[in-house]
Amino acid sequence: TALTGTIPVVVHVIYSNANENISDAQIQSQIAVLNEDFRKLNSDVSKTPAAFAGLAADAGLQFVLAKRDPNGNATTGIERKSSTKTTWGTADAMKSTSTGGLNAWPATQYLNLWVCNIGGGILGYAQFPGGAASTDGVVIGPNYFGRTGYLSAPFNLGRTATHEVGHWLNLRHIWGDANCGSDLVSDTPTQQADNAGCPSFPHRTCGNTTNGDMFMNYMDYTDDACMYMFSTGQSTRMNALFASGGSRASL
Ligand code: ARG
Ligand code: ZN
Ligand code: CA
Secondary structure (H helix, E strand, O other): OOOOEEEEEEEEEEEOOOOOOOOHHHHHHHHHHHHHHOOOOOHHHHHOOHHHHOOEOOOOEEEEEOOEOOOOOEOOOEEEEEOOOOOOOOOOHHHOHHHOOOOOOOOOOOEEEEEOOOOOOOOEEEOOOOOOHHHOOEEEOHHHOOOOOOOOOOOOOOHHHHHHHHHHOOOOOOOOOOOOOOOOOOOOOOOOOOOOOOOOOOOOOOOOOOOOOOOOEOOOOOOHHHOOEOEHHHHHHHHHHHOOOOOOOOO
16 A cells, blocks of 8 residues: 555643653654554564465555644644543543533544543454544553553553544444444454453364464454554544545545
């Protein structure tokens, strides 16, 4: 694949202590991870088992911190806000100034990333395409964002954002969120459930007695060090959003 698009990103950091007010360097490290993972430039893609290596895809997408804000003024692409709230949950309160957070920038022009402590052991969550513009984007805990700085292993390599941006680009979990469910992508093998940790190849489920699960896919639940590919079918599904009439064509 060639480069298909460059997506402007705004990072909204909402913090209740100095650790959560992550550094610019930590934010830049996350952008670097996205730029590797969505162009198959990540060095660990070489770990892909031979049975799946031919399916590891360059999704053709790049990410850049916004240089212009919605008013056309120069910006770093990073906004910061101090808050007394220590956990934010998953009901989108961080996405509005009226509930103590920071408003989304227009979803037609930016990928919105909120960095705040979600709580409940949740690393991140995303809104699929087609939802309300005011809540469009991805939320990630500060200690799971990027690969340098304030981080919690084994989720310290920036893959939570890769996974969540995959959802934002219409990808489902690879097990289809059901027992041997479907992710609507044909080249990812049907698998029974999510995988955790760092499985060894092959892990066979759902009657797939040849190669088994593609547990090293970004849309599984394995550790950051053990997920390193999108498939060709996933790349096609993501890129369809940018075609004429697609729900992210304006980007
Ligand atoms: N939505 C998932 C969660 O919060 C994200 C999983 C990301 N996985 C990872 N290895 N970073 O649990
Ligand atoms: Zn997910
Ligand atoms: Ca599949």
